Amino acid sequence: MTGTRKIVEVLNGKTISPPPLWLMRQAGRYLPEYRQTRAKAGSFLDLCYSPDHAVEVTLQPIRRYAFDAAILFSDILVIPDALKREVRFDEGTGPRLRPLEIDEIRPLASMPVMDHLSPVIETVRRLRRELPQETALLGFCGAPWTVATYMIAGHGTPDQAPTRFFAYKEPKAFAALLDILAEKSAEYLVAQLDAGADAVQIFDSWAGVLGEAEFAAYAVKPVRRIVDLVRAQRPQAKIIAFAKGAGLFLKDYRQGTGADAIGLDWTIPLSLAAELQKDGPVQGNLDPQRVVAGGAALNEGIDAILDALGNGPLIFNLGHGITPQADPANVAALVRRVRGQV
Numbered sequence: 486m487t488g489t490r491k492i493v494e495v496l497n498g499k500t501i502s503p504p505p506l507w508l509m510r511q512a513g514r515y516l517p518e519y520r521q522t523r524a525k526a527g528s529f530l531d532l533c534y535s536p537d538h539a540v541e542v543t544l545q546p547i548r549r550y551a552f553d554a555a556i557l558f559s560d561i562l563v564i565p566d567a568l569k570r571e572v573r574f575d576e577g578t579g580p581r582l583r584p585l586e587i588d589e590i591r592p593l594a595s596m597p598v599m600d601h602l603s604p605v606i607e608t609v610r611r612l613r614r615e616l617p618q619e620t621a622l623l624g625f626c627g628a629p630w631t632v633a634t635y636m637i638a639g640h641g642t643p644d645q646a647p648t649r650f651f652a653y654k655e656p657k658a659f660a661a662l663l664d665i666l667a668e669k670s671a672e673y674l675v676a677q678l679d680a681g682a683d684a685v686q687i688f689d690s691w692a693g694v695l696g697e698a699e700f701a702a703y704a705v706k707p708v709r710r711i712v713d714l715v716r717a718q719r720p721q722a723k724i725i726a727f728a729k730g731a732g733l734f735l736k737d738y739r740q741g742t743g744a745d746a747i748g749l750d751w752t753i754p755l756s757l758a759a760e761l762q763k764d765g766p767v768q769g770n771l772d773p774q775r776v777v778a779g780g781a782a783l784n785e786g787i788d789a790i791l792d793a794l795g796n797g798p799l800i801f802n803l804g805h806g807i808t809p810q811a812d813p814a815n816v817a818a819l820v821r822r823v824r825g826q827v
């Protein structure tokens with residue numbers, strides 16, 4: 486049945502017109518129905534670990550927009566949470582974790598994560614049963630670099646300076662942390678695939694702060710390790726890798742990581758995107774603020790992407806997650822325009 490899922494077809498290199506689409510963070514705060522469920526669920530992580538609620542919020546944008554893929558409602562920080570880093574999401578201030586000390590790194594290797602994450606895997610299983618047959622189901626994890634930035638600093642930071650500093654001062658310990666995160670993440674992705682995910686995405690959302698040597702060592706190498714570990718167990722796995730802000734470093738990113746498709750943020754020129762598309766599927770890359778602006782800004786952004794990338798293997802998406810300020814009516818307009826229904 487997966488043959489009829491357009492996103493799986495594109496991940497196999499096929500050009501489909503109009504392109505299939507989904508949006509990062511499509512289940513989220515911009516939807517009133519998400520906010521209602523969120524209010525009932527308790528904390529944000531309670532929502533992530535409650536299959537009933539996580540299935541409900543994942544399905545909400547599918548009911549509204551019939552996106553070609555659902556993305557599992559979870560978060561990249563469930564891995565540190567499973568590693569006992571005491572992850573908390575305070576209202577409006579973003580995540581807080583217990584900052585990692587250097588001597589706490591190596592013991593992480595022997596910590597099991599899958600018991601803690603079993604409710605998320607149950608959510609995947611239920612979603613595959615409840616989604617329309619033609620709708621793909623995507624799983625995901627954070628890339629080791631991006632997850633490490635939260636574990637080292639203990640919270641989000643503007644340019645990940647604490648982690649860049651730590652990596653320069655303690656390169657061996659930092660490399661060990663990235664290795665451990667790659668192994669735990671690969672185990673988590675294989676479980677998502679086995680539970681019914683058609684493909685998985687690896688989010689390296691903070692790759693854009695890395696210099697050339699650091700991008701190779703902290704972004705490409707650990708993601709390649711996840712891809713190799715997953716493919717060693719599930720050779721047919723379809724993997725999307727998204728390194729936000731990577732710019733010209735994307736030229737070697739598909740080959741360097743072994744990913745089937747690469748996600749592009751909105752700062753990637755469409756001329757470069759078209760070059761990258763010659764090597765395989767690309768995903769993106771509308772500026773999420775165009776969805777907030779709506780009107781001509783939204784339409785012009787969509788048209789430029791379809792003109793430049795619509796004749797090759799493309800999964801239409803934003804260049805990063807949809808923001809809470811987006812108007813659901815603008816998302817409906819986006820879907821109609823991408824599908825040529827205007």
Ligand SMILES: O=C(O)CCc1c2[nH]c(c1CC(=O)O)Cc1[nH]c(c(CC(=O)O)c1CCC(=O)O)Cc1[nH]c(c(CC(=O)O)c1CCC(=O)O)Cc1[nH]c(c(CCC(=O)O)c1CC(=O)O)C2
Nearest residue numbers: 509510511512513514556557558560561579641688690806
């Ligand atoms: O600012 C920071 O560094 C912390 C960011 C943060 C995270 N989870 C968070 C927050 C607070 C917030 O979004 O306000 C907390 C978070 N994660 C999520 C939500 C829901 C929403 O966006 O309104 C929220 C807000 C929760 C709430 O307040 O109700 C859910 C989430 N996180 C994520 C995903 C996967 C995806 O993006 O589609 C998904 C699933 C979305 C879906 O099912 O449609 C992944 C995620 N979580 C996170 C990151 C780090 C980078 C980033 O935020 O963009 C990333 C990767 C990424 O989106 O690029 C960490």
